[in-house]
Amino acid sequence: MIVFDKVSKSYGDSVVIKELSFMIGKGELFVLIGASGCGKTTTMKMINRLIEPSSGKISIDSQDISFTDPVMLRRDIGYVIQQIGLFPHMTIEQNVALVPKLKNMNPAAYMKRVDELLNMVGLDPTLFKRRYPSELSGGQQQRVGVIRALAADPPIILMDEPFSALDPISREQLQDELTGLQKQIHKTIVFVTHDMDEALKIADRICMLKDGKIIQIGTPHELVNQPQNESVIDFIGRKRLQRNHSAYSGHTGG
Numbered sequence: 101m102i103v104f105d106k107v108s109k110s111y112g113d114s115v116v117i118k119e120l121s122f123m124i125g126k127g128e129l130f131v132l133i134g135a136s137g138c139g140k141t142t143t144m145k146m147i148n149r150l151i152e153p154s155s156g157k158i159s160i161d162s163q164d165i166s167f168t169d170p171v172m173l174r175r176d177i178g179y180v181i182q183q184i185g186l187f188p189h190m191t192i193e194q195n196v197a198l199v200p201k202l203k204n205m206n207p208a209a210y211m212k213r214v215d216e217l218l219n220m221v222g223l224d225p226t227l228f229k230r231r232y233p234s235e236l237s238g239g240q241q242q243r244v245g246v247i248r249a250l251a252a253d254p255p256i257i258l259m260d261e262p263f264s265a266l267d268p269i270s271r272e273q274l275q276d277e278l279t280g281l282q283k284q285i286h287k288t289i290v291f292v293t294h295d296m297d298e299a300l301k302i303a304d305r306i307c308m309l310k311d312g313k314i315i316q317i318g319t320p321h322e323l324v325n326q327p328q329n330e331s332v333i334d335f336i337g338r339k340r341l342q343r344n345h346s347a348y349s350g351h352t353g354g
């Protein structure tokens with residue numbers, strides 16, 4: 101479980117994160133959403149200490165992470181960034197096996213795991229293992245980015261707009277793969293997006309941020325049926341609200 105307790109972050113005079121308090125349950129797919137600059141990436145990077153809070157406390161499984169060695173912390177937290185971040189001079193196999201190797205896991209076990217993971221996202225290991233990232237399409241590279249974050253079997257995975265560079269069809273396919281995968285692996289996933297369709301589709305709960313503050317946290321159903329203020333309504337979109345209200349019987353207005 102990840103707990104934020106009155107976490108703030110300032111750069112000079114500007115406060116970009118304002119007293120965030122929330123918790124993310126074990127095995128939850130938690131989506132952070134909001135307009136550009138609202139603080140999504142900053143919030144996420146404080147979980148693996150790429151950014152340190154100015155005040156407040158973040159704990160994982162009741163441990164205050166400010167006392168955990170950042171390098172060790174990151175080995176237990178998978179991280180998928182928007183630009184994929186595969187190492188161009190390493191083959192797909194070497195990329196995926198990187199963290200298990202750093203953690204001194206058994207090579208025979210993780211090499212087998214690389215094959216399993218590649219199969220899981222529809223990439224034939226015999227075809228793809230020895231290729232370099234530049235020899236894969238954008239969507240294939242994204243898949244490798246996702247499984248690389250899973251390779252060392254970390255309990256927590258951070259994903260910062262992992263699918264944003266994809267065309268709508270590949271994107272929907274990867275969303276389906278992620279939710280399918282999550283049914284088997286039950287990781288705690290923190291997923292950043294600014295796409296409400298994506299959030300409503302994949303999230304267990306959605307946390308909407310505006311100007312570094314939480315404006316609503318709830319399940320997709322709660323956000324659509326009980327948006328708490330105008331900002332939430334604007335972000336979800338009035339058209340979608342009307343459409344979904346008629347889809348969910350028993351709910352009106354809003």
Ligand SMILES: Nc1ncnc2c1ncn2[C@@H]1O[C@H](COP(=O)(O)OP(=O)(O)OP(=O)(O)O)[C@@H](O)[C@H]1O
Pocket residue numbers: 111116134135136137138139140141142143294
């Ligand atoms: N190193 C920094 N110094 C000063 N301000 C910063 C720094 N890093 C981020 N900010 C500011 O903090 C705010 C939050 O940035 P953040 O990257 O978390 O936004 P975001 O919600 O991820 O946006 P996007 O959707 O565009 O990725 C922004 O206003 C940004 O300009």
Ligand SMILES: [Mg+2]
Pocket residue numbers: 140141142
């Ligand atoms: Mg960002």
